[in-house]
């Protein structure tokens with residue numbers, strides 16, 4: 001066995017060194033925050049009463065993650081927890097391993113892997129360690145692996161899919177800085193709610209106020225849905241919408257399906 005420099009018959013330090021712009025530099029892109037301000041646990045747990053669909057609606061439909069990020073493992077019940085945010089370099093997951101020491105029990109680790117379909121960010125070993133640390137789940141903007149071995153762990157894992165290709169463990173990356181996950185900005189300490197319908201992020205600043213609005217909304221919505229189940233509804237509002245933009249409505253019975261389409 002020879003090293004690369006031996007094969008070139010050069011001393012390891014021979015020649016001019018290339019300026020090492022690819023070194024890992026401490027600072028943005030390679031940094032960790034140990035904690036963040038926390039919303040009380042009762043408020044965080046209360047979000048499990050609501051579907052991610054309703055929460056998304058109350059946030060004007062702009063805070064649900066890309067629907068490709070879906071439940072791949074874990075019990076069917078919804079989960080909620082504070083976001084411990086992780087950003088990884090493509091092909092790497094060093095910071096996902098470090099997050100096992102940073103996330104507090106009940107936190108959901110949210111991993112920004114740029115939606116990569118080239119490699120998995122975590123597998124059964126990390127998921128098993130996470131159970132011991134009390135982590136409430138993982139949300140990954142990317143892939144995971146070892147799914148058959150994760151399934152029996154009852155560890156909620158949301159991701160875009162699976163791959164056998166694993167990550168390197170070198171860095172760089174960040175923990176507990178803002179990330180982009182599934183098209184949504186996630187700040188450390190935001191409330192993540194995930195169920196079979198999707199994943200939604202509640203900005204921490206509105207955590208209490210939104211809960212009140214959801215409770216009020218659900219009260220009125222429940223009465224509406226009960227009426228719908230009994231066939232009591234009107235579609236007049238759809239016609240109002242169509243009329244507002246003068247949508248033409250034709251009988252259609254005299255149309256030749258083979259005739260060329262005209263303006």
Ligand SMILES: O=C([O-])CC(=O)C(=O)O
Pocket residue numbers: 093121122123124125126127145146166167
């Ligand atoms: O290799 C890794 O870092 C990820 C992995 O497969 C595991 O957690 O089982």
Ligand SMILES: [Mg+2]
Pocket residue numbers: 123124125145146
């Ligand atoms: Mg593995």
